[in-house]
Amino acid sequence: MRNSFTSMVDCDTALQLIAAYAEGASVRPLMHVPLAEAVGRITAHDVRAVSARPEADISAMDGYAFSHAAMQATEAGLPVVGQMAAGDLPVPLPVGQALGILTGARIPQGADCVMAKERMYLTETGLVQPAKMLAECGANIRRAGEEFPQGAMLVTRGTRLDWRHTALLACQGITEVAVIRPVRVAVVSNGAELAEDASDTRADSNSPMLAALLREAGAEVVLYSVPSDDEQKLSETLAQAWAETDVLVTTGGISVGQTDNVMDALRSLGAETVFRGVTIRPGKPLTVMAQGKRLAFCLPGNPGASAICALVFLLPYVRTMMGMVASTSQVPGITDFAFTPVAGTTHFIPVSFKIEPQGLRLSAVPTVGASDIIVFSRASALLRIDPDYPVEAGQTRWVLPF
Numbered sequence: 001m002r003n004s005f006t007s008m009v010d011c012d013t014a015l016q017l018i019a020a021y022a023e024g025a026s027v028r029p030l031m032h033v034p035l036a037e038a039v040g041r042i043t044a045h046d047v048r049a050v051s052a053r054p055e056a057d058i059s060a061m062d063g064y065a066f067s068h069a070a071m072q073a074t075e076a077g078l079p080v081v082g083q084m085a086a087g088d089l090p091v092p093l094p095v096g097q098a099l100g101i102l103t104g105a106r107i108p109q110g111a112d113c114v115m116a117k118e119r120m121y122l123t124e125t126g127l128v129q130p131a132k133m134l135a136e137c138g139a140n141i142r143r144a145g146e147e148f149p150q151g152a153m154l155v156t157r158g159t160r161l162d163w164r165h166t167a168l169l170a171c172q173g174i175t176e177v178a179v180i181r182p183v184r185v186a187v188v189s190n191g192a193e194l195a196e197d198a199s200d201t202r203a204d205s206n207s208p209m210l211a212a213l214l215r216e217a218g219a220e221v222v223l224y225s226v227p228s229d230d231e232q233k234l235s236e237t238l239a240q241a242w243a244e245t246d247v248l249v250t251t252g253g254i255s256v257g258q259t260d261n262v263m264d265a266l267r268s269l270g271a272e273t274v275f276r277g278v279t280i281r282p283g284k285p286l287t288v289m290a291q292g293k294r295l296a297f298c299l300p301g302n303p304g305a306s307a308i309c310a311l312v313f314l315l316p317y318v319r320t321m322m323g324m325v326a327s328t329s330q331v332p333g334i335t336d337f338a339f340t341p342v343a344g345t346t347h348f349i350p351v352s353f354k355i356e357p358q359g360l361r362l363s364a365v366p367t368v369g370a371s372d373i374i375v376f377s378r379a380s381a382l383l384r385i386d387p388d389y390p391v392e393a394g395q396t397r398w399v400l401p402f
């Protein structure tokens with residue numbers, strides 16, 4: 001039979017083979033982008049603090065700054081001699097006096113205590129005194145470097161930047177960040193049913209789905225479509241896609257039917273088979289081919305299988321290529337169902353989760369199979385079930401959240 005599954009690999013072998021190629025391909029050039037455009041990109045270097053935070057001792061309250069000892073020594077209170085706001089240069093506090101101070105303003109030399117405005121009493125003659133108890137010495141002062149000192153590690157190399165890092169880098173006055181140049185991925189759909197004028201035309205839902213998954217992972221995506229079953233047209237497009245991008249992803253045309261041309265088209269371009277088929281369900285036809293160090297991921301056409309193969313095999317490869325250190329992590333939950341895998345097959349099933357006092361409750365989401373698209377919107381995560389480890393109700397299992 002054409003391109004039959006005579007030498008399938010198991011799930012872990014497939015992952016290991018892909019990881020070995022990813023390591024070999026992971027050195028990526030860097031580029032500089034404005035901080036505002038850096039969200040979603042991966043840092044090329046460690047970033048350390050150029051200044052401590054706070055840079056100096058500052059007030060945590062709107063109120064009054066004074067010497068604790070001087071306030072303790074007087075019953076009448078201390079005269080208020082002015083006010084400091086954030087952004088003002090600090091002026092030393094004259095002995096025996098107090099200063100109005102706003103949140104974020106530097107603590108003047110000579111002051112070692114701040115009390116909130118509403119906890120102080122200002123007399124008609126301009127003396128300030130605690131309304132009830134005097135605060136402790138050092139109260140309401142944020143110390144220089146208490147959040148982090150100069151030189152502290154702020155963002156490590158290989159981090160995918162988000163809003164948290166944006167604030168951290170901006171507070172250091174950083175306006176430009178060195179990031180890894182995104183991997184360019186070609187997504188190629190194929191099949192005569194995708195032609196608009198086909199007698200039984202079908203919408204291409206896999207390309208936009210895969211593009212969304214890849215873009216979310218930080219890759220740049222170029223879409224190609226071969227709405228035909230012509231092998232020659234397919235090889236021409238694949239050749240062009242491979243010349244223009246770093247990674248090739250095809251969807252459909254990788255099973256054993258007469259019109260499943262992807263393997264032969266790639267072979268005609270000199271690609272060799274890394275593995276042909278994986279003992280997983282769904283996604284059995286997943287095939288990976290290589291041209292030198294570069295990979296082509298041939299994903300099945302069934303949308304559910306295509307999504308699962310992308311989540312499990314393609315995205316980790318793309319992330320490693322881009323130098324991303326912490327990949328998406330799995331979370332534990334407690335199953336409320338049983339599932340017995342087919343012998344020799346690793347299953348991936350979409351599950352929903354519900355937050356309960358004892359942890360996340362994992363439930364199987366009914367699905368009509370590998371062609372199912374709606375199941376992913378009803379689910380929250382993917383559960384891997386290996387053949388020697390069936391699911392029983394009440395087990396703790398780790399899942400990959402979407």
Ligand SMILES: Nc1nc2c(c(=O)[nH]1)N[C@H]1C(S)=C(S)[C@@H](COP(=O)(O)OP(=O)(O)OC[C@H]3O[C@@H](n4cnc5c(N)ncnc54)[C@H](O)[C@@H]3O)O[C@H]1N2
Nearest residue numbers: 189204205206207251252253254255260284300301302305
């Ligand atoms: N004799 C066998 N037949 C099949 C086997 C097998 O082992 N032996 N495996 C089945 C499995 S599993 C899958 S999955 C499919 C995968 O086949 P292909 O990757 O060749 O995909 P196609 O045949 O081209 O299409 C299958 C299905 O998916 C739809 N499709 C394709 N491309 C798209 C797209 N871009 N957007 C949305 N939908 C798409 C296509 O219309 C078909 O309905 O093979 C089984 N057969």
Ligand code: MOO
Nearest residue numbers: 282283284305370
């Ligand atoms: O990839 Mo197929 O899903 O196993 O239908």
